[in-house]
Amino acid sequence: MSQSETVIEIRNLSKVYRDFWGRPKVRALNALSLDIKKGEVFGLLGPNGSGKTTTLKLLLGLLFPTEGEVKILGKSAADVSKNERIGYLPEESYLYRFLNAYETLDFYGRLFDMTAAQRKERSEKLLDLVKLAPQSRRRQLKEYSKGMTRRIGVAQALINDPDLVMLDEPTSGLDPLGNRDMKDLILDLKAQGKTVLMCSHLLADVQDVCDRIAILYGGELKVMGRVDELLKAQDETQIRSSKLSEAAEKEIQEVLQRHGATNVKVDQPTASLEDLFLKTVQESRERPGHRNVTDNQSVS
Amino acid sequence: MYFDPNEYLLNPIISVLNWVVVVGCLTFVVLFVSMVNLIATRGASGVGVFFDELGGMVTDLFQLSPRRIWALTRLTYTEAIRRKALAVFVVFGLLFMFAGWFMGDTKEIKPDQVKVYISFVLTTISWLTLPVVLILCCFGIPEDIRLRSIHTVVTKPARRVEIVLGRMIGIWLIGCLVLAVMAIVGHFWIVRQIPAESQSLLTCRVPVYGTRIDFVDREGNAAKSGVNVGDIWVFRSYIEGATKARAQWTFRNVGESLLDSDGNLNFENSFSAFRSYKGDMTRPLFYDIRLINPEKNLAYTTDPQPVNEFRHKLDTIPRKVTIDGTQYDILKDFVTDRKELHVEVSCIDREQYIGMARSDLFIRMPDRQFWMGYWKAILGIALTLLLITMIGVSASTMVKGPIAAVLTFVIYFLSLKDNHQFMDQLVFGQVQGGGFLESVYRLVMHMGPSQELPANPAFVVVKFFDWVLNNFLWLCRHVIPYSQYFNMPEFVSNGFDVPWDTSILPSLLVTSAFIIPCVLMGYFALRIRELESK
Amino acid sequence: MTNMTSQQRKLVYLIGIVVLLIPIIWLSLPSDGKDAPGGVLSQLRSKYELGEADLGDVDASSAAMNFALLGMRGMAVNVLWKDLDQQKDTKRWAEMQATTESIVRLQPHFERVWDFNGWNLAYNTSAEWDAVPDRYYWVKQGAKFLKRGVERNKRSTELYYRTGKVVQHKIGYADEATDYRKFFLSDPDPAFKGGPDPVINPDGKDNFLVAREWFEAGCARELVRAQHILDRSLFRSTPARCLFDYAQALQKEGKFGEETRAAWDHARKDWTEVYGHETFHALIGPEESDIMLEMTDEEIKQQAGTPDDALRVRRAVDAYQKMTNYRYWRTRAFAEAEPEMAEAHRRLFDAKQAYKAQEFENARTAAYEGMEGFDKILKRPEYASLTDEDVLCEECLLGWKIWDDIYQVSGDKIPEEFPLKWLVQMKNENQMIMLNVNKQFKRLFLETK
Structure with a gap:
């Protein structure tokens, strides 16, 4: 994977929001550098206000960087032609509420200069894909529930069969079933060889689908690496088994102690990404500036 | 009838030069300000960004897609309709239901009243469509x-x-x-309001005006104008009866095309009468029309004709005359030989006066249908709407909606005839009492405009x-359009056809002059701003 | 304030709004018929009869327009007045009239607005037009406009007067009065098929008689609501004066029969028996006293307690009579009842007609006979005061002017002595009269065929 093509290249990217008089107000992003490879599902994690969405918007050219630069699909963020191969799902689906589902997809299809036949075919396919009930496709979006809006939002992001999909909080507002559908969709996109960049604060989502993650806090990169590697604690060994008898457990403990193991605990495993996340946030508060980046290739 | 269809002939070279200078200056100002802004926010790298952006802008312009523009047009259009912009028809309907309130008597229709009807319809239409477009854009x-x-x-390949x-076209x-x-x-309303026997008052006259008017005073010497009889309105000047005083019109390019189907030459006038003593009030004042050819020393004089004040008076001169x-x-x-026709008018009654202006005598060509003029007036409104749309949309890319609306409205308001003329007077120092601060001082201190300011x-x-x-x-005066070019409704309500050369063409030119700067300005503003609402 | 949460702040605002609303609601509570008098505003409204319906006919459009403009009426009206002025300057009459309509819809109960615009139409606009029927059309527009003003403002005393004034003065005394008076009975607009315009003359009466009805209505209103145009004694004389105008107009148009005599008789009765017995309050010394213009010494004695007071009352009556020209019209009315007077009028009229027809010899004879007739009457002591008033003197002097002119033109020697020589000498000093006479003579001269 490390040898494959780089889709997104972020170098030393900073963003300072200014007030009306041009005075710096908030440093939303501070010297972020990372690379995303083709075919990866990359997750940007962080609490609210950590700079995830800002990063996405900088990549898309919606915001202009204060410092640093961005290459996306080999082009600069300001270059509109890059958008031909990108699909973007905004944080909340900011769509035109007075259009219905067909009109929405038709409109975005036109923006890609697609012909009428292409648009029609693609719309039907996408609406089926995102499982939008046929009876609601002719209703204006303002009547949609949050879940439905999310679905049509995904459909518009995929209208051009993009190579790079950027999803901002893809599962927010979805019920468990919808959540499952969304994760399947992302895995499906990965299977098709697309690159996916998503940001989320819902850890379970990320853990399930992402190859690599980065955790941002206060606009700074805190943790980055492969999900499985990050969660593998280097100085711990976990033993899993089916439920054992008390005698068996005791015997095992004795064996372990004989081999010099300390702090032996025998219990059920927990959701460890959450631990990692909380730990990172906690550490960041205690030790600002600290970084734990296992994935060396991304930092030049 | 009583309006002055000024010659708004544009000089093509000067106009284009003027346009280039104004647009050039504006472009420079805009670019300069944005570069300063970029440098202020991004430091030295701002210069690079500025030129990158400039390059990107130019490339974008060559990658426009009609389909995308049309998609955005349709979006705008659908948005307006679904957001109930058409509710304006309710207001429109109400106004027309109660239009009679503003009109007075509908039983007795005079030519003057037809004018009021047409003005009412055209004014209502423009003042109702205007806010709709203003708000939308x-x-x-x-x-x-x-x-x-x-x-x-903007995250699709759509160029800004x-x-x-798309916005402009859609709106x-x-x-x-x-x-x-x-x-x-409105058309049906006008036709219905006017009783069958008065339908002939709905005219669309096609006048050919003289290119110049000269006056001769009572001693027979050339004069700048006739006599001023004390009217506040100096539009007409008066010639004295039974003296050598007369007014001379010169018509250019006179040929077969100006004659009516019977081969007659029709002169229409709207002279005004002024009596220095009342005399026999039942007898009107008389004038006569003389065609003269100074080269051949020929003159043909019509019989004395009564002045029919405030109405159209038609004098027909047959093609063959006997002298x-x-x-x-x-x-x-x-x-x-220069295809000019010289026409003189004099007053016959002693010590009485007849008032005339250049537009008071014209050759009347065969009339057109009323609807032709009417729809040309509608075209005038449509062009005004286009102008407002362009200004409004480009303003809205820079500032928030309400501010853009106020800005656009103020520009429109200043473009109106009276306001634009007042601006001219201010610019050329014809307004007494000094500039802004000075006049404020005078107001506060209760000083008259002609009083000397204290030596301080x-x-x-x-x-x-x-x-x-x-x-x-x-600067504003040169940037703000002059709506008098869009005065088509005025022609129509006065019963005239809308002339191509002095109204339609200038308004088309003015509108097109705004297309490029407005589009570029809107584009530039949208490009250099972060699309986050703050 | 800063320590409050947003909710607390909103609560404070809400309380503030409610507190401010209470007095407004209390002030403007509507009244529901007899039981509840309503808030202060509606009490005041009914006390001063300021409700829309009390003021005159309710015009829904006007109310709707004022409502639709919210508080912007003042601004709208300002713009309209500005437009009106410009339209007047640039002679856009129809537009000006339309603007006037809009203004009165916004200011329907502002009497000066009706007054000003009615005058503007009847006097200013009409004068701008050249043809007499056109002028008459605009005079009529002014009168109609004022009439509508009256209908919208039934409580206005002055608008009745203004309407009457246009019908009496503009139609009856303009330079084109002869034509206007004819048009008043037979409108030049073919739409009226030779009859009068029913809006201003529904019964087809003489303009002076129609004006009298307006003035009478005005006088009736005046008992309730004072006017500020004329002194009260003059204001109340307007209906009776119209009858004199009527009688004089008949004479001027060459009618000397029973109709004219009856008109003078009617005028005299109205003047002495109705107007003469109106009660006015005059200041007698430190106190007020009721006086009448027609008061015998006996009545004065009864009115006053002491002989001193009687003298003061006498003086007050004299002053009032002088102001209203009471004695002149009284004498004139009596004189006009004399057959010689009627004959003298007729002869002077004949002289004018003969002069117009260029029958100079007839004209000179008729003028001389007319002069003789007036000479006799005016020399009678009871009618001597008639020479104080201009109209009759002008008539006499015009007769002399015709007589004199024929002598001048024919080159005959003007006799040394002639009737009314004393009047000519007396009035020669009065430039105003001589100017009028010369003007009338010039017009007569221009009308010669």
């Missing part, structure tokens, strides 16, 4: 930014200039739709500021 993009729906558009263009189309519906209703037993042909014998060095500063403001006003 000024709030569309800011709302799109506020709701962030624009994010889903396409967004600007203009909806404006035109509203306009067309109202115009059709002292010899027959002459008007076109052959009276039109000079502070007034040097005041005058300097006023001078600066005045120069800013000079």
Whole structure:
């Protein structure tokens, strides 16, 4: 994977929001550098206000960087032609509420200069894909529930069969079933060889689908690496088994102690990404500036 | 009838040069300000960004896609319709239901009243379509930014200039739709309001005006004008009866095409009578018309004709006229080699006066249908709407909706005839009482406009500021369009056809002059700004 | 304030709004018929009869327009007045009239607005037009406009007067009065098929008699609501004066029969028996006293307690009579009842007609006979005061002017002595009269065929 093509290249990217008089107000992003490879599902994690969405918007050219630069699909963020191969799902689906589902997809299809036949075919396919009930496709979006809006939002992001999909909080507002559908969709996109960049604060989502993650806090990169590697604690060994008898457990403990193991605990495993996340946030508060980046290739 | 169809002939070279200078200056100012802004926010790298952006802008312009523009146009259009912009028809309907309130008597229709009807319809239509377009164009993009729906558009291959263009076209189309519906209703309303026997008052006269008018005073010497009889309105000047005083018109390019189907030359006038003593009030004042050919020393005088004040008076001169037993042909014998026809009018009654202006005597060509003029007037409104749309949309890319709306409205308001003329007077120092600060001082101190300011060095500063403001006003005056070019409704309500050369063409030119700067400005503003509402 | 949460702040605002609303609601509570008098505003409204319906006919459009403009009426009206002025300057009459309509819809109960615009139409606009029927059309527009003003403002005393004034003065005394008076009975607009315009003359009466009805209505209103145009004694004389105008107009148009005599008789009765017995309050010394213009010494004695007071009352009556020209019209009315007077009028009229027809010899004879007739009457002591008033003197002097002119033109020697020589000498000093006479003579001269 490390040898494959780089889709997104972020170098030393900073963003300072200014007030009306041009005075710096908030440093939303501070010297972020990372690379995303083709075919990866990359997750940007962080609490609210950590700079995830800002990063996405900088990549898309919606915001202009204060410092640093961005290459996306080999082009600069300001270059509109890059958008031909990108699909973007905004944080909340900011769509035109007075259009219905067909009109929405038709409109975005036109923006890609697609012909009428292409648009029609693609719309039907996408609406089926995102499982939008046929009876609601002719209703204006303002009547949609949050879940439905999310679905049509995904459909518009995929209208051009993009190579790079950027999803901002893809599962927010979805019920468990919808959540499952969304994760399947992302895995499906990965299977098709697309690159996916998503940001989320819902850890379970990320853990399930992402190859690599980065955790941002206060606009700074805190943790980055492969999900499985990050969660593998280097100085711990976990033993899993089916439920054992008390005698068996005791015997095992004795064996372990004989081999010099300390702090032996025998219990059920927990959701460890959450631990990692909380730990990172906690550490960041205690030790600002600290970084734990296992994935060396991304930092030049 | 009583309006002055000024010659707004544009000089093509000067106009284009003027346009280039104004647009050039504006472009320079805009570019300079944005570069300063970029340097201020991004430091030295701002210069690079500035030139990158400039390059990107130019490339974008060559990658416009009609399909994308049309998609955005349709979006704008659908948005307007679904957001109930057409509710304006309710107001329109109400106004027309109760139009009689403003009109007075409908039983007795005089030519004057027809004018009031037509003005009412055209004014109502323009004042109803105007706010619709103003609101749509000024709030569309800011709302799109506020709701962030624009994010889903700019992250597609849509160029920002396409967004600007799509908005402009979409809003203009909806404006035109509203306009067309109202115009059709208005047309039927006018025709219905005017009783069958008065339908002939709905005219669309095609006048050919003299290119110049000269006056001769009572002693027979050339004069700048006739006599002023004390009217506040100096539009007409008066000639004295039974003296050598007369007015001379020169018509150019006189040929067969100006004659009616019977081969007669029709002169229409709207002279005004002024009596220095009342005399026999039952007897009107009389004038006569003389065709003269100075080259051949020929003159043909009509019989005395009564002045029919405040109405159209038609005098028909046959093509073949007889002078002292010899027959002459008007076109052959009276039109000079330079294709000019000289016409003189004098007053017959002693010590009485007849008032005339250049537009008071014209050759009346065969009339056109009323609807032709009417729809040309509607075209004038449509062009005004286009102008407002362009200004409004480009303003809305820079500032928030309400501010853009106020800005656009103020520009429109200043473009109106009286206001624009007042601006001219201010710029050229024809207004008494000094500039802004000075007049404020005079107002507060209860000083008359002609009173000397006290000798105080502070007034040097005041005058300097006023001078600066005045120069800013000079700039505004050149940028703000002059709506008098769009005065088609005025022609129609006065019963005239809308002339191509003095009304339609200039308004088309003015409108097109705004297309490029407005589109570019909107595009530029949308490009250099972050599309986040703050 | 800063320590409050947003909710607390909103609560404070809400309380503030409610507190401010209470007095407004209390002030403007509507009244529901008899039981509840309503708030202060509606009490005041009914006390001063300021409700829309009390003021005159309710015009829904006007109310709707004022409502639709919210608080912007003042601004709208300002713009309209500005437009009106410009339209007047640039002679856009129809537009001006339309603007006037809009203005009165916004200011329907502002009497000066009706007054000003009615005058503007009847006097200013009409004068701008050249043809007499056109002028008459605009005079009529002014009168109609004022009439509508009266209908919208039934409580206005002055608008009745203004309407009457246009009908009496503009139609009856303009330079084109002869034509206007004819048009008043037979409108030049073919739409009326030779009859009068029913809006201003529904019964087809003489303009002076129609004006009298307006003035009478005005006088009736005046008992309730004072006017500020004329002194009260003059204001109340307007209906009776119209009858004199009527009688004089008949004479001027060459009618000397029973109709004219009856008109003079009617005028005299109205003047002495109705107007003469109106009660006015005059200041007698430190106190007020009721006086009448027609008061015998006996009545004065009864009115006053002491002989001193009687003298003061006498003086007050004299002053009032002088102001209203009471004695002149009284004498004139009596004189006009004399057959010689009627004959003298007729002869002077004949002289004018003969002069117009260029029958100079007839004209000179008729003028001389007319002069003789007036000479006799005016020399009678009871009618001597008639020479104080201009109209009759002008008539006499015009007769002399014709007589004199024929002598001048024919080159005959003007006799040394002639009737009315004393009047000519007396009035020669009065430039105003001589100017009028010369003007009338010039017009007569221009009308010669």
